[in-house]
Amino acid sequence: MQNRRQMLQRSAALAGALAGLGLLPRAAQAAWNSAAFEAKNMSDLVKALGVSAPTASKDVSITGPDIAENGAVVPVGCASSLAGVKQLLILVEKNPNMLAAVFEPGDSVEPSFNTRVKMGQSSNVFAVAITADNKVLFAQKEIKVTLGGCGG
């Protein structure tokens, strides 16, 4: 009879082996850009996405609290007033991996998304919009975190 602890350990070991070995689930989803999600800074990220360096723009906006009490749940929104936005990205500068989310709106969805992210510490948060004609624009906002959410 297995107890709960053994079960948990075994499934953890299995998941670890899978992740280390064949990148099984990732291979199944070619669209998920693992290089981009592993990027530690803006230049790595830009390289992984294959786009030019972003420029600041007032056509992109990021919304969020000035101070987040709990870094595990920080509501942020990104939006763009431009037409033809291909991708909208949310980046958290000081997280272990910068990229939090990529949204790809179709023609009938407005380039405006709200979600919640985790933040390890106070940091700048960026919204990056990539348009169909390969312009890369960003907006940033500093969010102060009083309790980190990537806890160790």
Added chain:
Amino acid sequence: MADPMRIRAQAAGDKVTVRVLMSHEMETGQRKDSSGKVIPAWFIQEVTAAHNGKTVMTAHWGPSVAKNPFLQFVVKGGKAGDKITINWVDNRGDKRTDEATVS
């Protein structure tokens, strides 16, 4: 199988605001358990939304999206009675699809 999502889709004019609350651990792969071993990452990688069966939005997420993720977006040209379908896939290959009717 994971718990169902909670989806609310409300029409205002010709726009439909969709709010989704998914039920998922969203483990980062950064945390350690009490014996000091790293808890492997477990998070939603891909979310797709369909409006009356046609895919309108795709999102790729990393592990830094918060636990039990919330997502809000706006679909243009929708009306009450339309169907919104949300589908996610996590990094272990688990899937979940739920549907809601626009009100």
